[in-house]
Amino acid sequence: MRFTTSKPDYDLTYDDVFMSPTRSSIRSRLEVDLTSTDSLALPLPLVVANMTAISGRRMAETVARRGGIAIFPQDVPAAIVVKAIERVKAAPVVFESAIHVAPDTTAGEALALIPKRSHGAAVVVEGGVPLGVVSSGDLDGLDRFVQVREAMVPIAELTTVPASASPTEIFDALSERRHKLAIALDPDGRLVGVLTPKGAMRAALYSPAVDHAGSLRVGTAVGISGDAAARAATLLDAGADVLVMDTAHGHQERMIAGVERVRSVRDEYAARTGRRVPIVAGNIVTREGTTDLIEAGADVVKVGVGPGAMCTTRMQTGVGRPQFSAVLDCAEAARDMGKSIWADGGVRHPRDVALALAAGAGAVMIGSWFAGTYESTGPLMSDANGRVYKESFGMASSRAVRARTRDQSLLERARASLFEEGISNSRMYLDPQRPGVEDLIDFIVSGVRSSCTYAGARTLDDFHARASIGVQSRSGYEEGRPLHVSW
Ligand SMILES: NC(=O)C1=CN([C@@H]2O[C@H](COP(=O)(O)OP(=O)(O)OC[C@H]3O[C@@H](n4cnc5c(N)ncnc54)[C@H](OP(=O)(O)O)[C@@H]3O)[C@@H](O)[C@H]2O)C=CC1
Numbered sequence: 249m250r251f252t253t254s255k256p257d258y259d260l261t262y263d264d265v266f267m268s269p270t271r272s273s274i275r276s277r278l279e280v281d282l283t284s285t286d287s288l289a290l291p292l293p294l295v296v297a298n299m300t301a302i303s304g305r306r307m308a309e310t311v312a313r314r315g316g317i318a319i320f321p322q323d324v325p326a327a328i329v330v331k332a333i334e335r336v337k338a339a340p341v342v343f344e345s346a347i348h349v350a351p352d353t354t355a356g357e358a359l360a361l362i363p364k365r366s367h368g369a370a371v372v373v374e375g376g377v378p379l380g381v382v383s384s385g386d387l388d389g390l391d392r393f394v395q396v397r398e399a400m401v402p403i404a405e406l407t408t409v410p411a412s413a414s415p416t417e418i419f420d421a422l423s424e425r426r427h428k429l430a431i432a433l434d435p436d437g438r439l440v441g442v443l444t445p446k447g448a449m450r451a452a453l454y455s456p457a458v459d460h461a462g463s464l465r466v467g468t469a470v471g472i473s474g475d476a477a478a479r480a481a482t483l484l485d486a487g488a489d490v491l492v493m494d495t496a497h498g499h500q501e502r503m504i505a506g507v508e509r510v511r512s513v514r515d516e517y518a519a520r521t522g523r524r525v526p527i528v529a530g531n532i533v534t535r536e537g538t539t540d541l542i543e544a545g546a547d548v549v550k551v552g553v554g555p556g557a558m559c560t561t562r563m564q565t566g567v568g569r570p571q572f573s574a575v576l577d578c579a580e581a582a583r584d585m586g587k588s589i590w591a592d593g594g595v596r597h598p599r600d601v602a603l604a605l606a607a608g609a610g611a612v613m614i615g616s617w618f619a620g621t622y623e624s625t626g627p628l629m630s631d632a633n634g635r636v637y638k639e640s641f642g643m644a645s646s647r648a649v650r651a652r653t654r655d656q657s658l659l660e661r662a663r664a665s666l667f668e669e670g671i672s673n674s675r676m677y678l679d680p681q682r683p684g685v686e687d688l689i690d691f692i693v694s695g696v697r698s699s700c701t702y703a704g705a706r707t708l709d710d711f712h713a714r715a716s717i718g719v720q721s722r723s724g725y726e727e728g729r730p731l732h733v734s735w
């Protein structure tokens with residue numbers, strides 16, 4: 249990456265910069281290969297932040313099907329994370345995991361479950377075999393205690409496909425019959441999953457992030473409090489594909505020692521199984537922080553102090569660094585050592601992802617933006633005007649600290665919650681145009697693909713090498729914002 253003007257002697261945020269178009273030989277945005285340039289080599293350079301309000305099993309499956317990866321948070325007990333990993337690994341790679349309900353489930357229960365998937369329906373199943381499908385539309389206006397068997401559309405009237413069918417075959421079958429959902433069955437007629445026409449189109453367009461055995465990939469966070477090495481060993485055995493160690497101040501000796509311990513556990517595991525799982529460590533914003541964590545054993549360093557949407561660190565402490573400059577410097581330091589970084593936090597538009605990648609990030613971590621989707625962990629809520637939202641909160645908020653310290657004494661918990669550096673309650677509204685995380689991924693990916701072609705880049709390494717970045721004024725940024733109503 250080069251600056252079109254001389255590099256300023258102050259630090260820059262994503263909003264402070266723009267990219268100039270350069271001569272290109274690329275004829276289509278689909279020519280661009282978005283494989284992440286970190287040691288994970290994800291088909292898509294997107295990582296879901298290890299935040300309790302955001303990253304659960306549903307999010308993990310959905311994002312991995314499109315080529316990214318989600319990280320389960322460190323606050324969840326290891327035994328529960330092990331089960332969640334098992335379920336992600338057992339999930340279908342092409343089809344979406346369906347909400348399935350028994351025939352005697354009430355309309356009220358089904359309506360509470362259906363919003364957990366963007367396809368808006370539940371499959372009525374008996375003994376693993378689908379009998380029909382109910383959507384919210386079928387149940388609206390019915391008595392809450394009506395059983396779904398009475399409201400479902402029977403399976404004979406639906407599109408069923410063998411689990412071996414290709415996305416193109418499924419898309420064609422649905423289009424011909426003008427149906428909205430295909431039900432995939434195994435050879436014994438049992439439910440495997442479902443696919444919408446949009447899901448079939450996405451399955452044809454994206455490559456899933458899969459492990460050596462062909463299962464979806466998922467990462468887990470380890471943290472530095474407690475026995476990090478023992479937790480790491482358990483999660484490696486469960487099949488975690490990446491271990492993320494993060495704390496507010498990643499450039500501290502406790503973190504360095506923690507990374508060294510976890511590296512030994514990972515190396516023993518690799519010697520035993522032949523599977524070398526990358527370690528990600530953070531958060532830092534300096535070259536020194538980057539080199540210290542890499543020397544301790546990090547394969548990827550997580551960059552970002554204070555840019556997060558749930559973050560109060562900068563207001564509370566004055567500490568942090570504008571994220572574009574932090575990413576640029578730390579990526580260069582990591583590259584010099586043959587390693588890479590993740591740009592973590594502060595991403596609110598596709599352009600931010602593109603600029604982080606242009607600055608040299610191997611992948612980009614997103615939290616709050618994905619909180620306002622069907623797939624984030626919390627229940628869907630509705631405000632007084634009927635707008636739907638999910639609740640989100642920071643991992644250093646008093647809400648998260650109270651949950652994290654539940655096994656400590658009351659005094660210790662009260663003391664710990666004094667040091668909050670995050671928001672405990674925020675409403676992340678679902679965008680009616682893009683209510684599912686895959687809708688946001690489509691939006692981001694189309695922006696990033698296009699951005700690469702403006703730079704004449706076919707790969708993300710190329711993109712970093714070719715990007716030409718300028719510094720803009722506040723009015724320069726404002727000029728680029730679309731107008732949804734006349735002025
Ligand atoms: N990217 C960012 O800007 C930030 C991210 N976060 C995220 O929130 C989550 C929770 O992080 P965290 O609060 O560290 O909680 P953790 O539970 O991971 O760690 C807290 C431990 O680290 C100690 N600790 C916390 N801050 C510091 C510091 N500045 N210097 C030295 N020791 C410290 C605490 O001790 P004691 O309480 O006794 O001081 C406690 O023992 C993580 O996922 C983290 O990445 C949190 C803040 C900033």
Ligand SMILES: Nc1nc2c(ncn2[C@@H]2O[C@H](COP(=O)(O)O)[C@@H](O)[C@H]2O)c(=O)[nH]1
Nearest residue numbers: 297556557559593594615616642643644670
């Ligand atoms: N200072 C704090 N940072 C936090 C907290 N919870 C999470 N985070 C960081 O934010 C990113 C995600 O950023 P976003 O803009 O996409 O939401 C996450 O990965 C953490 O590094 C917090 O309570 N305080």
